[in-house]
Amino acid sequence: MHLREWKAPLALSGIALGLLRMAGAALVSTPGEIAAIPSWDLQSSAKTGNDLTALSKTGVDTSSWHHVKSSKCTLMGCLIESGFYNDTHLFYSDNLRTVDAKQFTVPWLYRQEFALDPAPGRHFFLQTNGITSRADIYLNGKQVADKSFQVGAYGGHTYDITDISDKTNALVIQAHPTSYYYDFALGWVDWNPWPADNGTGVWRDVEVKQTGSVALGPLRVVTQLGASLGSQPANVTLKAKAQNLEKTAVTITASGLIAAEAGGEPLVWTKTVTLAPLSTTDIVLTNVVQKPTIWWPARWGEQPLYKANLTVTTSDGAISDFSAGKFGFRTVTSQVNAFNDTEFTVNGQRFQVLGGGYAPDMFLRWDKAKWEAEAKYQLDLGFNTVRLEGKNEHPEFYEVADRLGLMVMAGWECCDKWEAWSYNNDLAVPTPVWVDADYVTANASMAHDAAMMQTHPSMLVFLIGSDYWPDDKATPMYVNTLKAADWQVPIIASASKRSYPALLGPSGLKMEGPYDWVPPNYWYDTEPSDSRLGAAFGLGSEQSAGGSTPDLSSLKKFLSPSDLDDLWKNPNKELFHMSTDTSSFHTRKIFNNALWKRWGAPTSLEDYLIKTQIMDYEANRAEFEGFSAMWNAKRPATGVIYWMLTAAFPSLHWNIWDYYMHPAGGYFGTKVGMRLEHVAYDYAHKAVYLVNHSLDKKGARSVDVQVIDTSGKVTYNTTVSASTTPNTSKSIVSLTKALNNIKDVVFLRLALSDDKGAVLSRNVYWISKAIDTLDWENSEWYVTPVTKFADYTALNKLAAANVTATVTKTSAGAGMAAVTLENKSSVPAFFIILNLVDTKGQDVVPLTWSDNYVTLWPKEKLTLTVKSMGGAVPAAVQISGKNVAKFTLGLS
Ligand SMILES: *[C@@H]1O[C@H](CO)[C@@H](O)[C@H](O)[C@H]1NC(C)=O
Ligand SMILES: *[C@@H]1O[C@H](CO)[C@@H](O)[C@H](O)[C@H]1NC(C)=O
Ligand SMILES: *[C@@H]1O[C@H](CO)[C@@H](O)[C@H](O)[C@H]1NC(C)=O
Ligand SMILES: *[C@@H]1O[C@H](CO)[C@@H](O)[C@H](O)[C@H]1NC(C)=O
Ligand SMILES: *[C@@H]1O[C@H](CO)[C@@H](O)[C@H](O)[C@H]1NC(C)=O
Ligand SMILES: *[C@@H]1O[C@H](CO)[C@@H](O)[C@H](O)[C@H]1NC(C)=O
Ligand SMILES: *[C@@H]1O[C@H](CO)[C@@H](O)[C@H](O)[C@H]1NC(C)=O
Ligand SMILES: *[C@@H]1O[C@H](CO)[C@@H](O)[C@H](O)[C@H]1NC(C)=O
Ligand SMILES: *[C@@H]1O[C@H](CO)[C@@H](O)[C@H](O)[C@H]1NC(C)=O
Numbered sequence: 001m002h003l004r005e006w007k008a009p010l011a012l013s014g015i016a017l018g019l020l021r022m023a024g025a026a027l028v029s030t031p032g033e034i035a036a037i038p039s040w041d042l043q044s045s046a047k048t049g050n051d052l053t054a055l056s057k058t059g060v061d062t063s064s065w066h067h068v069k070s071s072k073c074t075l076m077g078c079l080i081e082s083g084f085y086n087d088t089h090l091f092y093s094d095n096l097r098t099v100d101a102k103q104f105t106v107p108w109l110y111r112q113e114f115a116l117d118p119a120p121g122r123h124f125f126l127q128t129n130g131i132t133s134r135a136d137i138y139l140n141g142k143q144v145a146d147k148s149f150q151v152g153a154y155g156g157h158t159y160d161i162t163d164i165s166d167k168t169n170a171l172v173i174q175a176h177p178t179s180y181y182y183d184f185a186l187g188w189v190d191w192n193p194w195p196a197d198n199g200t201g202v203w204r205d206v207e208v209k210q211t212g213s214v215a216l217g218p219l220r221v222v223t224q225l226g227a228s229l230g231s232q233p234a235n236v237t238l239k240a241k242a243q244n245l246e247k248t249a250v251t252i253t254a255s256g257l258i259a260a261e262a263g264g265e266p267l268v269w270t271k272t273v274t275l276a277p278l279s280t281t282d283i284v285l286t287n288v289v290q291k292p293t294i295w296w297p298a299r300w301g302e303q304p305l306y307k308a309n310l311t312v313t314t315s316d317g318a319i320s321d322f323s324a325g326k327f328g329f330r331t332v333t334s335q336v337n338a339f340n341d342t343e344f345t346v347n348g349q350r351f352q353v354l355g356g357g358y359a360p361d362m363f364l365r366w367d368k369a370k371w372e373a374e375a376k377y378q379l380d381l382g383f384n385t386v387r388l389e390g391k392n393e394h395p396e397f398y399e400v401a402d403r404l405g406l407m408v409m410a411g412w413e414c415c416d417k418w419e420a421w422s423y424n425n426d427l428a429v430p431t432p433v434w435v436d437a438d439y440v441t442a443n444a445s446m447a448h449d450a451a452m453m454q455t456h457p458s459m460l461v462f463l464i465g466s467d468y469w470p471d472d473k474a475t476p477m478y479v480n481t482l483k484a485a486d487w488q489v490p491i492i493a494s495a496s497k498r499s500y501p502a503l504l505g506p507s508g509l510k511m512e513g514p515y516d517w518v519p520p521n522y523w524y525d526t527e528p529s530d531s532r533l534g535a536a537f538g539l540g541s542e543q544s545a546g547g548s549t550p551d552l553s554s555l556k557k558f559l560s561p562s563d564l565d566d567l568w569k570n571p572n573k574e575l576f577h578m579s580t581d582t583s584s585f586h587t588r589k590i591f592n593n594a595l596w597k598r599w600g601a602p603t604s605l606e607d608y609l610i611k612t613q614i615m616d617y618e619a620n621r622a623e624f625e626g627f628s629a630m631w632n633a634k635r636p637a638t639g640v641i642y643w644m645l646t647a648a649f650p651s652l653h654w655n656i657w658d659y660y661m662h663p664a665g666g667y668f669g670t671k672v673g674m675r676l677e678h679v680a681y682d683y684a685h686k687a688v689y690l691v692n693h694s695l696d697k698k699g700a701r702s703v704d705v706q707v708i709d710t711s712g713k714v715t716y717n718t719t720v721s722a723s724t725t726p727n728t729s730k731s732i733v734s735l736t737k738a739l740n741n742i743k744d745v746v747f748l749r750l751a752l753s754d755d756k757g758a759v760l761s762r763n764v765y766w767i768s769k770a771i772d773t774l775d776w777e778n779s780e781w782y783v784t785p786v787t788k789f790a791d792y793t794a795l796n797k798l799a800a801a802n803v804t805a806t807v808t809k810t811s812a813g814a815g816m817a818a819v820t821l822e823n824k825s826s827v828p829a830f831f832i833i834l835n836l837v838d839t840k841g842q843d844v845v846p847l848t849w850s851d852n853y854v855t856l857w858p859k860e861k862l863t864l865t866v867k868s869m870g871g872a873v874p875a876a877v878q879i880s881g882k883n884v885a886k887f888t889l890g891l892s
Pocket of ligand 5: 339
């Protein structure tokens with residue numbers, strides 16, 4: 001299911017709509033009010049011509065144009081919404097190739113009419129938040145901005161339109177074509193095929209604002225916390241630029257308001273300020289919050305938010321403008337340790353960065369409900385950080401992160417105009433290095449997005465470069481502009497260790513791969529560290545374990561029967577639903593080679609898919625267990641960003657759940673690897689680590705360790721007692737002896753219990769006689785080759801297990817159920833997959849499972865709970881496994 005609400009094609013013609021709007025109320029009518037242009041008519045300039053003066057007069061017949069009810073969409077996004085294209089069709093097989101890119105090599109026009117109510121003393125502004133690639137803006141036959149100023153996807157500007165506004169207004173925005181190499185856009189590098197329009201258009205809101213004689217800029221909030229955080233008073237300063245729009249001096253009352261969302265008496269105070277004619281002054285209002293409640297990342301505490309509002313009132317008592325936002329009390333620091341690896345702290349606690357790299361929809365269609373579900377998936381996984389490599393989003397993105405306790409690692413993107421430095425040797429084509437005008441665009445982009453992000457407690461850091469650091473002119477420019485926006489969290493030069501600008505010093509983030517499949521022992525092979533590239537030390541800014549294959553239910557939505565055949569019959573074939581065709585990731589060669597070698601050639605699509613799910617699960621679990629386990633190593637693993645979190649289109653790689661929000665093996669491997677309190681197996685050293693990501697879970701712990709062979713016979717059984725330490729990991733037992741006599745493959749079960757016997761983490765591994773052999777010396781930037789593969793083929797011959805299931809508790813209306821699985825056999829039941837479906841047999845998404853893709857010991861019973869997060873009503877659970885025949889259990 002695509003979460004986007006399906007929007008009915010417009011029944012009304014453009015003219016009729018225009019008339020309706022004209023008859024409607026003013027778009028904004030009170031000082032301080034801001035409204036987005038709610039919908040657009042759009043058309044190619046090849047059809048409309050370029051007489052923007054005429055086209056931006058009221059009454060133009062746009063009935064033959066495309067019509068959208070969205071306040072923002074790229075050309076492709078708009079054309080899908082208007083029904084001209086159909087994304088279900090476009091995403092199927094390689095249909096995307098059929099979109100004619102030539103139509104986007106000329107400018108397109110976005111047009112809308114809206115009402116205002118001008119009167120003396122009222123001022124109106126047009127606010128852009130970035131238009132790709134650049135735009136000419138006309139209102140009521142007059143030019144507001146031209147394409148040399150309104151530049152860049154993040155270049156937001158405010159234009160005073162008071163003198164040209166009228167009761168009925170016609171706005172035309174001419175968006176110019178985008179090249180990823182010449183323009184500041186949202187590029188995709190090798191992530192996926194590029195949209196035919198290169199993201200051109202009004203992808204963020206265009207807003208109209210009304211004020212009185214003094215207008216305010218965006219609110220900034222500066223907090224100062226005492227050393228002992230919540231128990232000491234905090235200083236809070238509200239700031240905004242005030243612009244006197246009159247030719248005379250104006251005296252205003254500036255009032256500040258701070259109120260805890262949770263309730264309680266708001267703080268309100270005022271200050272009188274006189275503004276010289278046509279001047280701009282920073283209004284600064286400071287107060288003290290006696291008992292600040294502290295905002296924490298989700299796993300460490302609550303997310304209390306505060307409202308802040310700065311209002312200016314003129315001497316007649318009328319509100320002239322206000323600037324409001326939400327903030328939270330938290331501190332973030334970063335420093336490089338003795339290894340030049342960055343370590344963050346949040347609220348004074350060492351903070352291990354654990355998360356993934358975000359991709360928006362390929363057509364940049366914003367869907368708040370989908371983002372909320374994605375954010376909840378991240379918390380379900382135990383992630384604490386989302387990385388934006390460029391792809392900075394809309395204000396709602398940060399609001400959701402604030403509310404849920406997810407930190408945001410924001411920054412600029414690599415590999416195109418954003419990093420067109422003379423010393424960047426990795427650009428795909430010779431992209432012209434920045435000229436003066438490019439610095440101006442980048443500077444405006446920084447200023448705009450810093451203002452959008454500044455108040456949000458979820459901000460962890462801004463990376464002003466990704467693969468490459470900015471040059472010595474751009475670095476101070478970015479830093480000064482962030483500081484001018486009162487940026488309070490760290491600023492880091494890049495996401496890699498290539499080099500750095502003197503002003504900021506080493507970035508302390510590494511970008512050494514892998515980006516494709518590596519075996520589970522990769523992460524633990526940490527000595528000598530630097531030659532071990534992406535292994536679990538330092539802070540990896542983009543690291544894939546290679547585990548991202550959707551389940552069959554999703555694959556059928558975007559692959560034709562012959563595409564599905566290719567998956568297992570042509571393992572080296574170039575595939576459309578991977579990276580671009582110039583990329584190292586255009587095939588599944590590396591992953592498939594490992595699958596063939598480790599598991600034997602697939603005998604059917606189903607056989608291929610269960611083997612991929614096992615490999616994906618194992619790969620992702622090991623990456624997160626590795627980084628979790630090495631948090632307290634001599635050279636600590638200070639964090640990892642999985643490459644990637646989400647995919648921009650239905651993809652066969654680089655995501656933790658698929659485009660349709662269906663979580664599969666890679667998801668549940670990640671979820672196990674990220675458990676709050678966990679026991680993890682180190683494949684390289686046969687050690688067991690007790691991992692603790694929490695700050696406050698207390699008590700004695702015991703770990704049951706059991707090994708069985710493929711027939712189910714116990715070959716090792718012990719219990720280890722351990723006491724735990726917050727926010728640490730330590731090695732508690734060696735399994736060298738237990739695992740030194742493996743015939744072919746054994747299963748290892750680790751179960752962590754608290755002092756009352758409650759199981760906190762239960763985790764099963766399949767371990768072969770010998771681990772995969774890595775050839776570090778011959779590593780590529782994207783993978784370390786394996787010279788000898790682990791042999792799991794014995795698991796293809798497991799005796800069939802008889803597993804029964806019952807729904808022990810169901811509240812189908814609320815979308816919740818608990819499924820108890822029981823293995824009746826004397827052999828292990830390997831890799832059991834549960835899939836919740838609705839009455840039509842369609843996957844229920846989004847949803848959370850307590851655990852899934854599980855392996856049961858002989859005679860073992862295990863209860864898994866599931867909750868549907870959306871409106872879908874679950875009807876049945878489909879159950880299957882590597883040695884478990886498929887069956888379906890109704891939920892009625
Ligand atoms: C979009 O395409 C799909 C698949 O081709 C089709 O089933 C669906 O009806 C189409 N939707 C619309 C609104 O035309
Ligand atoms: C999209 O960008 C690429 C890379 O700069 C360029 O080659 C292509 O012509 C652009 N497409 C359009 C429609 O402008
Ligand atoms: C708040 O500001 C006052 C006055 O500048 C200063 O003395 C105090 O240390 C500040 N408090 C904190 C927690 O920084
Ligand atoms: C900010 O204060 C002004 C003036 O009291 C009020 O009109 C406005 O609704 C407030 N805004 C928010 C978001 O609280
Ligand atoms: C860390 O970086 C600094 C500055 O470049 C350098 O002098 C130092 O040798 C580096 N330390 C290590 C352990 O690499
Ligand atoms: C960046 O913008 C700031 C104002 O926001 C300005 O003071 C500064 O000169 C600009 N720097 C460059 C290099 O354009
Ligand atoms: C994690 O740390 C907390 C906080 O002290 C402690 O209560 C808990 O027992 C620890 N758990 C593990 C598995 O170390
Ligand atoms: C495993 O050891 C535990 C005690 O640590 C014991 O209770 C249990 O019976 C043993 N199981 C097997 C199969 O030996
Ligand atoms: C599985 O076990 C159940 C319950 O013991 C039994 O009724 C059923 O016949 C068994 N099925 C198979 C295929 O052995």
